[in-house]
Amino acid sequence: MAADTYDVVVRAARAVVDGREQPVTLGIRDGRIASLDAAQPWDLVLADDEVLLPGLVDTHVHVNEPGRTEWEGFDSATRAAAAGGVTTVVDMPLNSIPPTTTLAGLRVKQQAAREQVHVDVGFWGGAVPGNVADLAPLHGAGVFGFKCFLLPSGVEEFPELDAAGLHAAMTELARHDALLVVHAEDEGELGASPHGVAYAGFLASRPARAEQVAIDRVVGTAAATGGRAHVVHLSGADALPAIRAARAAGVRLTVETCPHYLSFVAEEIGDGHTEFKCCPPIRDAANRELLWQALADGDVDLVVSDHSPCTPELKRLDSGDFGDAWGGIASLQLGLPAVWSEARRRGHDLVDVVRWMCEAPADLVGLRRKGRLAVGHDADLCVLAPDASFTVDASTLHHRNPVTAYAGRTLTGTVRQTWLRGVPVDLDGAPRGRLLERGEA
Template structure:
């Protein structure tokens, strides 16, 4: 072992006993540069274990994973020490809002926030943007907007609406970059809908090419509620559990009857869990996600007038939250996503504190990993659970399970290097979302993201980004099916 210096930075030279080559460790690697190898004492290996290893990278792909941490090639190594190295997070539920509502968010700011949070792939939802992703023309407009702006890889859900479910539209044409289909309930301008049909025709997606229906809904509100709009309970009681339960029951019935893949988005109510468990036990091709806010925020702790906490479905009780965590551990909930849904400050009605008028949505794309780990590590979850719930299962849902979400040869070299023991406080100056409103402002979390690698390129490190966006838009072959 020998040492040398380059400027003010220390470099370690590791002699390979089997040859005369040397490897450079702890080099001052420039942001945006190509990473040839990553070393750590805590690498999340493909066999669900965590241990020392070296990951060799070639042409943006993982070439080899060497357990034990011995370097066998003459390459420059990014040595992460005892920081955790795991697959980059795949967040399959993100609202970027560009084009049409770029004052809310955009590809540049959203993907920078993603990179700062160890998220290496996002999938943009088809609603909120104007126009929504329901036709090839609309998708192509989104692709044009995204070009040259993405710091992480980006894909797009296609939306099913009346009139396009039987045509070779955006929902089926993966040559143009869409990875899955999505069906949503009516709502504000820019949202999507699939209208009820007595014969159910038009509600059930084609079983070929077997893309999952991405469904949620709402029942009519026919009950009296508290009237003080600044009290969170007023909003909460206007969105009772039964609304969510009945919507999920409808999806489960269709999923079971037609055996078409269905996915329940942003599960908030634990009362729906028995329906979900019964369907899965019966073999229904059903997957379920929940979000960081339902796992970390509780209705009892929402301050009066704090409309930054408003989202739909609503944040529910702490008892409900405990049940979600139990279902996550038992495998009844398959994944955790951000449902990053930002807006401008005026739409949150912070001046009046009126929950009934405020836009519903929470920004958390940048903080998903520490939000999950801060709570999960106290509940018996392990590092491999984070990989399963935020990398592997989300990648599989999007049709990217053979490309993303694992540290294995042939997979994209998307990695996050982070310190699960380090604590930090969320401060406005450190938030990279376009709009800084978040209920997590001032909250202390465990799990600091140190570096993010996308396609073998170092795109983020310690608060700084590569000078140029290095992410790409993703295509999924039409024959690729992950049941």
């Protein structure tokens, strides 16, 4: 095929393709990858220290717009995503007002996003008490699945499901083969959230057993209904034996963890440092290594950010009170270097990182043209300098508020370019992202 049949040709001596690192000459036509061995001339040649990756897919992002746009919004969130090599985001249904628990709520969210997104964006629906009748219409409108909580979510407009509500929601979703994603902590296993600056007190109030008990409930409900379940932000490795057993028994269960659980450890979190507060919490160093081993073994399927920002005031940085502070870590722009920094120390390569952060998230939600450098896929690209290091300055991030647990941390792996559907993303230019629906070809 003649070179002039491509809109652009990108040459990379190193690229992650089909489970290995290899050279590619990427021919792009109409926003998609048309060839992995295109003829010259080359329009772009990556530098010797750069590796071509697929654009990352982050299926766990709280954008918060509309309603709490002062926490984060579609413009700032998707700029941050693009700066971090993320080309597809799936937005969580809560923290915005209204939440995405009805078709009307979805339409409000889509309208708010439509002219602002710098990367492609899809949406989760929500499963809350009393909205079983809303699940089918939301599914039909193209949400990628449904999020629920098994304990209070922290916002009154998104209440938790009890055991009967979980069973009812999963029964309805099984009829449509729709995915239910679950914040799995059991309220009955929690201690009172203590006020004060001691991280140890906060950690003790949310023990790993709370995750174990809730995951057991999810497993039992999925087994009884035949539904598909996904556990979000696993922090406690004690739940891994139950997860393995459920899968061996044929339960349709997938699991994610997050960069902060793979990067930080409780022993290193100083008192009053509420920027590290998240739920479930960051646990000890031995637990972190068990999570890494679970990723290596395939017991944990994917790594996504759980980007959950808020205003500095809500983080209670002035008082350092873990009882009052909002729980959530802002990390959308930093997920790739955070994971790569820790992965390479443990002998993992970029093929592993692509599997965890590109391929598996795309597969989870059925994005058939995302997450891989493959013919027919969208030409969503991340140009990474894997050996280049930088120190995180929160004030330079594109997140709306300059608060992150990674501030001052030196990370390895610099994103130098991000391409969306065959065109470099210009963070100062007009947004070119699209709103996605489940099942798009």
